[in-house]
Amino acid sequence: MLEGIVTKAIGGFYYVAVGDKIFEATLRGRLKRDEKIYVGDRVKLNVLGESKAVLEELIPRRSLLFRPSVANLDKVVIVFAISQPEPNPLHLDRMLVLAEYSELDIIICLNKCELNISDSKKELFEVYKKIGYPVIFTSAKEGIGLAELDQYLRASLTVFAGPSGVGKSSLLNALQPGLKLKTGELSVKIARGKHTTRHVELLMYGKNGFVVDTPGFGNVRLDEIPSELLPNLFVEFKQAGNCRFQDCRHVQEPGCAVKKAVEDGVIAKSRYENYLILLKEALEVKKTW
Ligand SMILES: Nc1nc2c(ncn2[C@@H]2O[C@H](COP(=O)(O)OP(=O)(O)OP(=O)(O)O)[C@@H](O)[C@H]2O)c(=O)[nH]1
Numbered sequence: 001m002l003e004g005i006v007t008k009a010i011g012g013f014y015y016v017a018v019g020d021k022i023f024e025a026t027l028r029g030r031l032k033r034d035e036k037i038y039v040g041d042r043v044k045l046n047v048l049g050e051s052k053a054v055l056e057e058l059i060p061r062r063s064l065l066f067r068p069s070v071a072n073l074d075k076v077v078i079v080f081a082i083s084q085p086e087p088n089p090l091h092l093d094r095m096l097v098l099a100e101y102s103e104l105d106i107i108i109c110l111n112k113c114e115l116n117i118s119d120s121k122k123e124l125f126e127v128y129k130k131i132g133y134p135v136i137f138t139s140a141k142e143g144i145g146l147a148e149l150d151q152y153l154r155a156s157l158t159v160f161a162g163p164s165g166v167g168k169s170s171l172l173n174a175l176q177p178g179l180k181l182k183t184g185e186l187s188v189k190i191a192r193g194k195h196t197t198r199h200v201e202l203l204m205y206g207k208n209g210f211v212v213d214t215p216g217f218g219n220v221r222l223d224e225i226p227s228e229l230l231p232n233l234f235v236e237f238k239q240a241g242n243c244r245f246q247d248c249r250h251v252q253e254p255g256c257a258v259k260k261a262v263e264d265g266v267i268a269k270s271r272y273e274n275y276l277i278l279l280k281e282a283l284e285v286k287k288t289w
């Protein structure tokens, strides 16, 4: 049997990449009953003909992300634009929390960097570099930073996420022109969106990599993340040392090391403020249960 990776699932057919070849596979009856197969799943195939196969076996998955539903993801490239649309740090922190919760390797990409960058905006993103995230300034338009981004994408399964219009599809096209992803103005895309459903699809990247271009999602909520885990998902909080109370939420508790670190300028105030907003949100979700 051949081993491959599911790149697309539509109407009962599974498209499975084996090397650079794609097989169209149907599910063995037993699998149909017992398992749901996701894009990104590694599977075993029984080949029937030139490009047809039966999907016989699911290899246990390492992980499963929802929205988009993709199995076995390694990395996320969180894309924002320097401008047009303006970057929203709360949205970025929200996505970072989700990505940390999903245990993905994270790369922050700031696209449209050929547009004028004010110093205050540069500082905004310095914060993320300082806490250890790779931050790459790119321009899909002028080919800036692409080689650096490319290094992260080889031999991994990576999802591109970020608000609509920041240039995710443009970046992927610039990195690998063969992809020919649709790009364009928001209004045009929304009009098109009414007529077509976009499926999650893995796109081959180089020899051993895959990328997923997600339709821009808006302000994702953190519904499924338990509020007590939130402090761990702000990675720099862990460096602040021990609070007096082990279950400190870093809000008003005495002897809080995180609050002290914010006062001392070790933890960025902007990050801490966003933490408080997201904590409040997570606690509200809990109340409605
Ligand atoms: N100035 C500038 N414009 C860019 C750059 N990259 C993309 N754009 C433009 O930004 C707009 C949106 O680009 P897309 O690649 O469609 O954005 P997207 O993030 O894939 O958007 P969604 O598919 O809606 O999530 C297009 O008009 C692009 O031409 C860049 O580096 N600089």
Ligand SMILES: [Zn+2]
Pocket: 243, 244, 248, 249, 250, 251, 253, 255, 256, 257, 258, 259
């Ligand atoms: Zn604390």
